[in-house]
Amino acid sequence: MSTANRISTPLTTLTGVDHPIVQTGMGWVAGPRLVSATAEAGALGILASATMTLPQLENAIVEVKSRTEKPFGVNLRADAADAPARAKLLIKHGVKVASFALAPKRELIDKLKEHGVVVIPSVGAARHAEKVAAWGADAVMIQGGEGGGHTGAIPTTLLLPTVVDAVDTPVIAAGGFFDGRGLAAALAYGAVGIGMGTRFLLTSDSSVPEDIKQRYLSFGLDGTVVTTKADGMPHRLLRTEFVNSLEEAGRLRQLLPTLRRSLQFKELSGQSWLEMARDGLSMKRSTGRSWSQMMLAANTPMLLKAGLVDGDTSAGMLAAGQVVGVINELPSCEVLVDRIIDEAVLRLKASGAACGSTAQPAR
The missing domain is CATH 3.20.20.70 (Aldolase class I)
Structure with a gap:
């Protein structure tokens, strides 16, 4: 300092x-x-x-x-x-x-x-x-x-x-x-x-x-979108091709990728299915999400990891505030x-x- x-x-x-x-x-x-x-x-x-x-x-x-x-x-x-x-x-x-x-x-x-x-x-x-x-x-x-x-x-x-x-x-x-x-x-x-x-x-x-940071810097004030397609809750994300595809995808088309990411999240978190169920029930009670939204709950951490850790914007999300357009x-x-x-x-x-x-x- x-x-x-x-x-x-x-x-x-x-x-x-x-x-x-x-x-x-x-x-x-x-x-x-x-x-x-x-x-x-x-x-x-x-x-x-x-x-x-x-x-x-x-x-x-x-x-x-x-x-x-x-x-x-x-x-x-x-x-x-x-x-x-x-x-x-x-x-x-x-x-x-x-x-x-x-x-x-x-x-x-x-x-x-x-x-x-x-x-x-x-x-x-x-x-x-x-x-x-x-x-x-x-x-x-x-x-x-x-x-x-x-x-x-x-x-x-x-x-x-x-x-x-x-x-x-x-x-x-x-x-x-x-x-x-x-x-x-x-x-x-x-x-x-x-x-x-x-x-x-x-x-x-x-x-x-670093390449993901540079990707952020390329977006303007209109470069983000608020979507609920990841897990039923609003997220502001960079408007990438992947996020656009999420916006356009129907619920059925999302089902298999969602189940796959749920398995990945289970392995990453080290939780048993029972622990995940208890955690999900606690989340449902506190947030008021529907059961269909709860089915999507594991999407967000895995999609963010793909973008922010693995650097794969073709299969991951990049969270961003609107200020990204002035940085x-x-x-x-x-x-x-x-x-x-x-x-x-x-x-x-x-x-x-x-x-x-x-x-x-x-x-």
């Missing part, structure tokens, strides 16, 4: 990081290499655990700790049958932050907080933020429709203020952020920091194959974070001068 500028917010105080920037937990992307590089840059790196077995997660945590002494976090699937066991690993190894893609149970929040772990669920609506805030979540992250995850249609500029107005809990904004202007804007809205996925994926520290380089995490902070400080100072008062970065 080389920047002399700092922006202190409740996020930096809560987590102990230097800068109010979060690298989100992207499956197959946010591994020890990227997380530790983010942490060393002074931001909050989040290790993605959904595609890891329990032993793999423990090994990944140990590896991150061997690479950096800075705080970092782990993203957990709240609906996973082994979520409590994974939470115990965070407690055992002194991980600073637990983030969740869905709302964790109150008991799990209490257990983590009892051991000093900061709990940050992701939410998609003000009512969800109100629920987890009432359960004791330390902060919430919102993601607008511009993002690359399970996004709704509401853009960040509308979702963020509704959540900030609804809760006193610190709010982190994600979806559409890539530079210091975005950080300054989010702080002006009342957020305590920003989360970025695609921007960190497209760094030199990311383990995504044209692959800086290191350190260079990226320094640049964002420096630009945000300049923007906040300029805003303060324009209104004749000192800018207040966050509430």
